[in-house]
Amino acid sequence: MNIVVLAGGISTEREISIISGTKVCEALREKEHRAIVVDVSFGKEEMPSDLFPSAYDLDREVAYINSFNGQAENRKKDKEFFGSNVLEICRQADIVFLALHGENGENGKVQACFDLMGIKYTGTGPLGSGMAMDKGITKSIFRSAGVPTPGGVLLKKDNYSKKLEDYQMKLPVVVKPCCGGSSVGVCIAKSQEEYEKALEESFSYEEETIVEEYIQGREFSVGVVDGEAYPIIEIAPITGFYDYKNKYQAGAAIETCPAEIPAETAEKMQEAAVKGYQALSLESYARLDFMMNEKGEFFCLEANTLPGMTPTSLLPQEAGALGMDFPALCERLIQVSLKKYE
Structure with a gap:
């Protein structure tokens, strides 16, 4: 071709x-x-x-x-x-x-x-892409569809309060640009000073910001290809959280696939990933990110419609757990994408 x-x-x-x-x-x-x-x-x-x-x-x-x-x-x-x-x-x-x-x-x-x-x-059409890119819309759709997601609020640059209690929230919180990617501008705020500084940084990227409940625990990602969930991968940063630096600096995070979690939990997380994929009208393939707290409760953070595609990226690692090498995955993504045009 x-x-x-x-x-x-x-x-x-x-x-x-x-x-x-x-x-x-x-x-x-x-x-x-x-x-x-x-x-x-x-x-x-x-x-x-x-x-x-x-x-x-x-x-x-x-x-x-x-x-x-x-x-x-x-x-x-x-x-x-x-x-x-x-x-x-x-x-x-x-x-x-x-x-x-x-x-x-x-x-x-x-x-x-x-x-x-x-x-x-390749990938999802304009409707699913637009909804998944907007974390405020994503969160609203997840709630409506019954996909577990952290509590949160959408703030607009020209009209917001710096008081978390005005939104029935408390520290710590995660602050992130509404439509950003690769964790650019994402901050975990544990004090009022950090919260206000995080808002300032987030609003420097765009006009809308998401402030959501901080889920302390383990981070996971689930690829969904042609409506089928791939093996779950766990991401454990050596220091801090899975921010831009830890995503792309070699050796900054330990990635385990398949994730070492109970089979029942894995199955439920995969089901939630597929449910989120369907609720956002995604097509062909995507990757959905999760956090799991100490009680074993998991929450879907967002969906990535064009996830990173290097041999060591998360989705390729998940495909590798199925015995599919990187070139075969690239070919697979083309074939499932062509189904849109049949």
Whole structure:
């Protein structure tokens, strides 16, 4: 197949997206697909004469994409999100593998554009993407569907109280941007001073912030592919919590898959993951994150519609527990995504 792996962009997760895109492209090439990686926001100034070559210098292409890293902030000021020739390149592919992370990529806007243009792509459509990206909407839907989730409140930058008692909440709490990803801007506040500082940081990213009950305990993640829950993985940071640094710094967390929890608990968590996946109208694949307290009660935090895709990312590790290597998983995600178009 001729495949465009779309990566990069202008979100706070640009660099992680490039890594995901590089590894996915490499894996698809290994499976003998004619895959190329393209930066969604910078594209190519000229259309190549041979768009999907049999021989492809991936390292050179990634170096070209990385050369734009310092321009991402300025690019945000442009009205046009897509880079030069990106849409035309994507139209010529059999499918686009979305290796995008963060705001414009996971929030459904790219998916909606592709739907209108008849471009096939991996993952969830615009509706599910938009709902899952917004943690306030996600929390509301989880509550309605009976998916256990921490208590919390949505605050708006221009109208909120710094007094937790006004929201029937108390310290400690978790403060995080409503639509962010990769734990960017997430803080655990244990004092009033930390809480006010966390609000200030969160509102520096966007206009809405989630303040939710802090669940102290163990952290887990469950991949759901084509409506089926994969083995659960436990994430245990060496220090602190699973923030941006601990997600992407090698050796910063101990990851165990399958997670060492009672079979009954694992089954119920997987059922909750599938329930959350369905409630958010997700398609093809996603990853749902959980916390479990000392009583063994678990709570779903959020859903990731375009989870990290390197061989050591969480979803690939879960697939590995099923005997599926990284290239096979990438191929699997393409096949389940194509079902949308049958």
